[in-house]
Amino acid sequence: MEKPDQLRELFRMQKSLNERIGVKTGGMNEEEKTRWTLNYCRAMTQEIAELTDSVPWKWWAKYQKFDGQNARVEVVDLFHFLISLAQVLGMSADDVFAAYVKKNEVNFNRQESGYAVKDESDSKHI
Numbered sequence: 001m002e003k004p005d006q007l008r009e010l011f012r013m014q015k016s017l018n019e020r021i022g023v024k025t026g027g028m029n030e031e032e033k034t035r036w037t038l039n040y041c042r043a044m045t046q047e048i049a050e051l052t053d054s055v056p057w058k059w060w061a062k063y064q065k066f067d068g069q070n071a072r073v074e075v076v077d078l079f080h081f082l083i084s085l086a087q088v089l090g091m092s093a094d095d096v097f098a099a100y101v102k103k104n105e106v107n108f109n110r111q112e113s114g115y116a117v118k119d120e121s122d123s124k125h126i
Contacts, residue, residue, distance in 0.1 A: 011093040014083040025087035033088055040085040047077045102126045 018025055028036065051074035056064030086096050106122050 008093040011083055018084055036088045040081045043081045044078055047074055050074045099126050
């Protein structure tokens with residue numbers, strides 16, 4: 001049996017989960033898109049905080065240890081919300097892949113040129 005496209009499968013699974021909890025990301029009006037964009041940004045901010053707490057960042061505290069297992073879980077939680085956000089913005093797995101490829105090229109070009117000047121116009125084509 002052929003393995004499914006993994007990114008497309010993640011998008012399919014997230015759509016299913018979102019619909020199960022009553023969130024239909026397709027066909028949202030502007031007000032709903034705004035609300036859910038904020039919801040997912042806030043959720044990702046919290047997940048970043050939880051990921052940060054997996055790392056011994058308190059230099060004054062001796063009891064902390066790196067929790068690699070929890071860090072991996074938090075990364076996956078971030079993917080849940082990031083995929084949901086992409087779906088709110090009308091992006092499919094193919095759209096995300098294509099935009100990633102283009103943005104990656106921009107990032108390489110910035111590094112090649114020394115990235116001495118910030119010029120957001122180099123990403124307008126994405």
